[in-house]
Amino acid sequence: MKRFKIAIVGAGPAGYFAAQALQNLADEQTAYSIDMIERLPTPWGLVRSGVAPDHPKIKTVSKVFEKIASTEGFRLFANVELGSDLTIEQLKERYDAVVIATGSARGKKLGIPGEDLPGSMSAATFVPWYNAHPDFKDESIDLSSETAVVIGAGNVAMDVARMLALEPSELDATDTADHAIDALKKSAIRNVVISARRGPEHAAFTSPELRELPKLEHTNVVMNPEDISAAIDRAGDEIEKDTKSNLDAMTLIAEREPTSHDRTLTFQFLATPIEIKGDGKVEEVIFQRTGGDETFSIKCGLVVTAIGYEAHTLDGIPFEKGKVVNTEGFVEDNLYVVGWAKRGPSGVIGTNKSDAADVMKLLASKLTEPKNSGDVTEIISHNKVVTQMHWEQINAAEVAAGEPLGKPRRKAVSREELLNLGAL
Ligand code: NAP
Numbered sequence: 249m250k251r252f253k254i255a256i257v258g259a260g261p262a263g264y265f266a267a268q269a270l271q272n273l274a275d276e277q278t279a280y281s282i283d284m285i286e287r288l289p290t291p292w293g294l295v296r297s298g299v300a301p302d303h304p305k306i307k308t309v310s311k312v313f314e315k316i317a318s319t320e321g322f323r324l325f326a327n328v329e330l331g332s333d334l335t336i337e338q339l340k341e342r343y344d345a346v347v348i349a350t351g352s353a354r355g356k357k358l359g360i361p362g363e364d365l366p367g368s369m370s371a372a373t374f375v376p377w378y379n380a381h382p383d384f385k386d387e388s389i390d391l392s393s394e395t396a397v398v399i400g401a402g403n404v405a406m407d408v409a410r411m412l413a414l415e416p417s418e419l420d421a422t423d424t425a426d427h428a429i430d431a432l433k434k435s436a437i438r439n440v441v442i443s444a445r446r447g448p449e450h451a452a453f454t455s456p457e458l459r460e461l462p463k464l465e466h467t468n469v470v471m472n473p474e475d476i477s478a479a480i481d482r483a484g485d486e487i488e489k490d491t492k493s494n495l496d497a498m499t500l501i502a503e504r505e506p507t508s509h510d511r512t513l514t515f516q517f518l519a520t521p522i523e524i525k526g527d528g529k530v531e532e533v534i535f536q537r538t539g540g541d542e543t544f545s546i547k548c549g550l551v552v553t554a555i556g557y558e559a560h561t562l563d564g565i566p567f568e569k570g571k572v573v574n575t576e577g578f579v580e581d582n583l584y585v586v587g588w589a590k591r592g593p594s595g596v597i598g599t600n601k602s603d604a605a606d607v608m609k610l611l612a613s614k615l616t617e618p619k620n621s622g623d624v625t626e627i628i629s630h631n632k633v634v635t636q637m638h639w640e641q642i643n644a645a646e647v648a649a650g651e652p653l654g655k656p657r658r659k660a661v662s663r664e665e666l667l668n669l670g671a672l
Contacts, residue, residue: 251279251321252344252618254611257330259286260293262587262600263349264313269601269608271319278612279321283343283624285334286326288382289634289666290642291317293351295597296659297381300407301422302414304656309597317636325624326634327667334627336564336583342622345582345611348565348572349604352557352588356570358399361523363553366390367530371404371554378411378432380425380659382666390529391435393549397533399521401444402452405554406461412552413440413513415466423650423657441546443516445538448479448498449491451517454596458497461513462504468512471502475517519544524551557593577607584611631672638670645669 254270256263263284270280290296292310299306317324330336330350339346355370357363367390376384391412398409411419416432424432444451448471461469476498483491498515519535522543526532532545558570565583566573571592572585579585586604588594595603634642642660646669649658660666 249277249279250615250618251281252615253281253283253342253620253623254345254347255339255343255624256282256284256347256349257339258293258349258351258587258589259284259288259291259324259326260349260351260587261295261309261313261597262351262589262604263293263347264291264316265601265604266347266349266586266608267322268312268316269605270612271316271321272605273608273612281321281323283323283325284317285328285330285339285624286324286634287329289327289663289670291324291326291639297376297379299379299597300411301379301419301424302410303407304422306597307656322636324634324636324639325628326639327632327663327672328624328628331563333630334624336562338627339624340582342624342626343582344615344619345584347607347611348562348579348583348585348589349587350559350562350589352559352570352593354558354560354570355553356556356558358521358553358555360521362525362530365524365526365530366528367526367549368524368551368553371400371408371552372557374408374552375404378424378428380423380428380661382661382663385425385427385661389431390549391431391437394436395439395441395546395548396437396550396552397546397548398440398442398552398554399533400452400554400556401442401446401450401517402554402556403454403457405442405552406453406457408552408554409440409442409513410461410464412437412550413467413511414464415511418466421654423655423659425659425661427661437550438511440511440513441516441548442513443519443521443533443535445518445520447482447517448476448495448515449483449487451494453494455490455493455497458494458501461501464513466509466511468507468509469501469504470506470512470514471498472515473499473502475515476502479517557588559589577603577610582614632667634667634670634672638672641671642666642669
């Protein structure tokens with residue numbers, strides 16, 4: 249039997265699905281040992297740091313990840329960083345193949361004046377802040393104004409807007425970071441405007457997410473019926489299925505009896521942000537009516553842009569336009585890429601499964617003889633590696649800490665706290 253050693257860098261959904269695809273490709277002649285390397289002390293990537301905490305069902309995919317991790321031949325090396333603890337060349341030399349699964353963590357910028365004022369930030373900062381990502385725990389988020397503007401018409405914008413607009417006690421039973429629940433409970437924000445540069449027919453929201461909005465118990469959700477009917481007219485008879493489904497969901501929202509809660513989430517369409525203004529901090533956003541000359545302003549103290557992501561570059565790996573340069577997942581030599589680092593920031597968690605399966609099939613087809621030239625244990629010099637055993641301890645401790653509070657888990661936030669829970 250031939251046993252190939254594969255290193256996967258990044259323990260998010262794409263990395264786990266790549267590992268699963270290799271496990272599924274194993275047969276009587278071929279086995280795969282998988283070493284998964286992760287920068288943070290915790291695995292699961294966006295399932296831990298990205299998925300909105302009020303959407304716990306989406307996180308149940310972590311059960312699949314744990315099954316993959318408990319399969320023979322799988323090892324986790326978390327708290328190990330490519331660049332500082334090891335290099336891509338060192339991995340390429342030792343492993344039969346190396347798979348990059350590092351996602352795209354950097355928020356795209358609008359490129360308009362005032363974007364860097366305090367009070368303006370990307371969802372790439374706001375989302376990991378409320379999800380207890382150790383690198384974002386100390387962000388100071390100004391929630392002292394009455395109005396916040398979220399720019400973008402995708403599911404991330406919707407998550408951000410919902411988190412800002414819901415009654416924060418609804419988060420008590422979730423795994424939202426304690427610091428975020430505290431801050432949101434003190435928040436003065438009562439109006440959240442989610443702003444799309446194009447019409448409702450072009451919004452990137454998906455209909456299940458739209459259909460959930462009317463279930464918010466303490467938030468008015470406002471869409472202008474005229475915006476939606478004009479979009480239906482523009483979309484015409486040959487409308488795509490997903491667009492129709494979105495517009496149906498939006499019609500339901502727009503035609504609902506108005507509610508009179510303290511908190512309001514308003515959808516604004518056909519508004520292009522052209523400037524963020526303020527004296528030392530955000531005070532207003534200037535919009536231009538898309539396709540026209542009219543401009544208008546919304547006074548606010550917080551702007552969150554959720555307009556897509558791009559990948560952080562890594563030494564020794566070719567990047568272009570926010571992605572790793574690749575052909576169907578093949579990069580160069582014995583290097584491959586999967587997930588958002590491969591195809592850009594699109595698709596839901598499950599999209600990564602078929603994507604990774606295709607790339608791993610290609611990878612397996614190119615393997616001939618195992619090179620047997622060592623592994624990551626020879627390279628990492630520090631003794632704070634979070635292995636699967638340590639992670640299981642951290643995981644169990646977080647779940648146990650959440651139990652008396654009615655939470656699925658209470659997340660540890662700092663690296664030190666996480667390493668302590670893992671007895672490291
Ligand atoms: P997205 O779906 O690509 O949406 C990005 C939005 O930003 C689009 O509405 C886009 O508008 C807008 N935008 C881009 N550049 C802009 C600019 N310069 N000015 C104003 N608006 C701009 O991206 P995402 O929301 O980051 O989500 C990423 C992926 O994760 C998506 O596939 C999403 O479905 C998925 N996701 C899923 C869930 C879930 O299932 N619950 C939750 C979160 C994320 P244009 O169309 O006009 O370019």
